[in-house]
Amino acid sequence: MAGSITVFVPRETSAVSLGADKVAAEIVSSAAARNIEIDLKRNGSWGMTWLEPLVEVVVDGERIAYGKVAPENVASLFEAGFLTGGEHPLKVGNTADIPWLRNQDRWTFRRCGLIDPLSIEEYRANGGFAGFEKALQAGSAGVLAEVSTSGLRGRGGAGFPTGIKWKTVAEAVADQKYIACNADEGDSGTFSDRMLMEGDPFTLIEGMLIAAVAVGATRGYVYLRSEYPLTRVVFSKALAAARERGWLGTNIMGSGVDFDIDLHIGAGSYVCGEETAMLESLEGKAGLIRYKPPLPALQGLFGKPTVVNNVITLASVPEIIARGGDAYAALGTGRSKGTLAFQLAGNIRRGGLVEKAFGLTLRELIEDWGGGTFTGRDLRAVQVGGPLGSYFPAELLDTPLDYEAFSEKSGLIGHGGVVVFDDQVDMAQQARFAMEFCAVESCGKCTPCRIGSVRGVEVIDRIIANEDRATNMALLKELCDTMVDGSLCAMGGLTPFPVRSAVKYFPKDFAGDSVVQAQEGVSK
Amino acid sequence: MPKTYDPAIGTEIINSYGARPELLVQILHAFIDRYSYLHEAALRQIADELNISRADLHGVVSFYHDFRTAPPGRTVVKICQAEACQSMGSRELTAHAEKTIGIPLNNTTSDGEVTLEPVYCLGNCACSPAVMIDNNVYGRVDSKRLDQLLAGREH
Numbered sequence: 001m002a003g004s005i006t007v008f009v010p011r012e013t014s015a016v017s018l019g020a021d022k023v024a025a026e027i028v029s030s031a032a033a034r035n036i037e038i039d040l041k042r043n044g045s046w047g048m049t050w051l052e053p054l055v056e057v058v059v060d061g062e063r064i065a066y067g068k069v070a071p072e073n074v075a076s077l078f079e080a081g082f083l084t085g086g087e088h089p090l091k092v093g094n095t096a097d098i099p100w101l102r103n104q105d106r107w108t109f110r111r112c113g114l115i116d117p118l119s120i121e122e123y124r125a126n127g128g129f130a131g132f133e134k135a136l137q138a139g140s141a142g143v144l145a146e147v148s149t150s151g152l153r154g155r156g157g158a159g160f161p162t163g164i165k166w167k168t169v170a171e172a173v174a175d176q177k178y179i180a181c182n183a184d185e186g187d188s189g190t191f192s193d194r195m196l197m198e199g200d201p202f203t204l205i206e207g208m209l210i211a212a213v214a215v216g217a218t219r220g221y222v223y224l225r226s227e228y229p230l231t232r233v234v235f236s237k238a239l240a241a242a243r244e245r246g247w248l249g250t251n252i253m254g255s256g257v258d259f260d261i262d263l264h265i266g267a268g269s270y271v272c273g274e275e276t277a278m279l280e281s282l283e284g285k286a287g288l289i290r291y292k293p294p295l296p297a298l299q300g301l302f303g304k305p306t307v308v309n310n311v312i313t314l315a316s317v318p319e320i321i322a323r324g325g326d327a328y329a330a331l332g333t334g335r336s337k338g339t340l341a342f343q344l345a346g347n348i349r350r351g352g353l354v355e356k357a358f359g360l361t362l363r364e365l366i367e368d369w370g371g372g373t374f375t376g377r378d379l380r381a382v383q384v385g386g387p388l389g390s391y392f393p394a395e396l397l398d399t400p401l402d403y404e405a406f407s408e409k410s411g412l413i414g415h416g417g418v419v420v421f422d423d424q425v426d427m428a429q430q431a432r433f434a435m436e437f438c439a440v441e442s443c444g445k446c447t448p449c450r451i452g453s454v455r456g457v458e459v460i461d462r463i464i465a466n467e468d469r470a471t472n473m474a475l476l477k478e479l480c481d482t483m484v485d486g487s488l489c490a491m492g493g494l495t496p497f498p499v500r501s502a503v504k505y506f507p508k509d510f511a512g513d514s515v516v517q518a519q520e521g522v523s524k
Numbered sequence: 525m526p527k528t529y530d531p532a533i534g535t536e537i538i539n540s541y542g543a544r545p546e547l548l549v550q551i552l553h554a555f556i557d558r559y560s561y562l563h564e565a566a567l568r569q570i571a572d573e574l575n576i577s578r579a580d581l582h583g584v585v586s587f588y589h590d591f592r593t594a595p596p597g598r599t600v601v602k603i604c605q606a607e608a609c610q611s612m613g614s615r616e617l618t619a620h621a622e623k624t625i626g627i628p629l630n631n632t633t634s635d636g637e638v639t640l641e642p643v644y645c646l647g648n649c650a651c652s653p654a655v656m657i658d659n660n661v662y663g664r665v666d667s668k669r670l671d672q673l674l675a676g677r678e679h
Contacts, residue, residue, distance in 0.1 A: 186644065345650050346610075419611060
């Protein structure tokens with residue numbers, strides 16, 4: 001065989017957390033020992049975390065996958081001739097044919113796993129920067145029209161229409177405007193921002209460039225959480241590569257557009273994922289949330305008009321511009337247009353990232369993709385949308401995944417995280433944790449959140465200890481109402497949702513039979 | 525990590541950020557990266573050189589979990605306490621760690637070897653429970669694997 005053989009081993013947090021670095025090193029040294037020339041590439045993850053570390057070999061132009069490879073499997077892989085696609089117990093087959101992957105609607109993640117994340121050549125060869133080039137032709141008005149047509153809504157959690165936000169910033173008159181990307185992905189059960197930034201970082205950079213063209217911004221910030229050290233390494237390199245090749249800086253590719261991006265690292269605060277707290281943090285301050293209005297679109301970072309968008313929102317834009325807003329809007333259902341990168345997490349057999357058009361049911365996602373619980377026990381509860389999302393019982397699994405259908409059931413799609421629990425979960429403990437987490441992470445600016453969360457833990461503790469249950473259940477209901485109605489932001493305002501849903505759907509975990517009846521009023 | 529604080533290095537760090545107060549969070553990170561925690565002398569110097577009050581600085585330092593003002597142990601172990609990891613037994617894993625290391629969460633062993641802390645999500649939720657040891661993330665960590673990691677057999 002002429003030339004070297006290309007082998008892919010992901011350099012992505014989850015794959016690495018399961019041993020990918022050691023697998024890669026073992027493959028390199030084993031190949032050297034056998035005098036075989038290989039070209040080992042570190043790609044991003046395809047999102048099939050359940051198969052990580054997933055090793056792929058290019059054979060006759062096809063990528064052949066071997067899953068769950070441990071360093072100690074490498075010797076037997078060589079003996080089985082995996083470099084030519086040889087049979088082995090860990091062989092999964094042709095990557096493109098894996099149903100888990102093939103049945104997705106990959107839009108934002110279309111290059112993730114496929115390319116070397118830091119190669120601008122591979123990015124270009126796979127459609128990269130086509131959206132930006134088209135945006136330069138279309139100009140601000142053209143880009144705003146396509147984004148509005150696409151129906152894209154904020155993927156960070158709030159679901160606000162992106163076109164309206166961008167138009168507001170575009171129409172604002174100011175000497176300086178900013179694009180602030182929220183990569184403070186703190187919700188448990190979510191990792192799509194991380195996977196995108198590790199697996200296809202130029203897509204985010206391109207999305208920010210297009211936003212800059214749309215609103216007339218010249219500076220961008222990416223606010224990345226400190227819990228993602230590998231993401232920081234990869235994204236920093238991507239920024240440097242883009243800058244070096246003229247895709248960031250002044251007069252980008254001769255277009256006359258000036259734009260550059262600073263990477264800022266968060267410092268372990270969950271509430272800094274709230275957009276105004278993030279802006280405070282980007283200004284070097286404590287992450288106390290701001291009153292709204294004024295909207296960040298008009299007075300955001302350093303008081304200037306600012307587009308604040310989540311990573312996935314921005315990363316969805318290049319393809320929307322390249323293919324047209326209509327193509328995106330054709331996917332999805334109702335007012336939930338396009339795709340969402342769902343993340344299957346927790347007690348799930350096949351966890352990972354699944355990008356699908358809105359509208360499939362929670363059951364399809366958990367059963368068809370997820371394969372049920374990891375432990376093989378019965379599923380008891382699912383929390384969608386992070387720590388501020390309601391717990392759904394198995395009876396609600398047929399709820400379609402769209403913003404409105406979820407809201408009707410007091411649920412939250414949020415950033416698309418799906419955390420599965422089996423029948424061993426104690427829902428009183430989960431309700432307690434919701435309050436405890438709020439107590440730990442509250443910024444402290446408003447009383448319902450700062451004090452309410454502490455009192456919430458205490459009340460739930462008394463309920464668990466069977467102290468005057470009926471009175472304490474009534475108190476918990478009132479406390480939840482106060483937090484929902486009186487908190488300044490979603491931290492205090494949504495923390496009661498997991499609590500209420502735990503009480504509503506799993507009353508037995510809180511009480512003996514006598515209290516079950518008294519609870520009807522606790523949750524709406 | 526250097527044990528004694530050198531104000532000349534402090535100035536160097538601050539100047540590498542142009543002594544700009546709006547970069548305070550990034551500057552504090554740089555001090556932690558260099559010294560593993562924020563020395564009292566460093567805090568005085570940062571306030572002086574950025575021309576901000578000690579009170580404002582304290583407000584920022586005490587707000588963020590990352591900005592420790594006491595030296596951590598030689599090894600820092602963070603166990604994820606968030607929902608996805610809970611669903612896979614992180615509570616039991618935490619109890620095991622507390623027992624084997626001999627300290628509750630948010631503490632450092634008396635010999636200064638290990639600091640044990642909670643963390644709320646490492647974004648490794650499809651292979652829970654997740655643990656971070658000195659900035660390296662590990663997935664599917666059960667009690668046995670944690671023991672191996674702590675014994676340095678899998679580092």
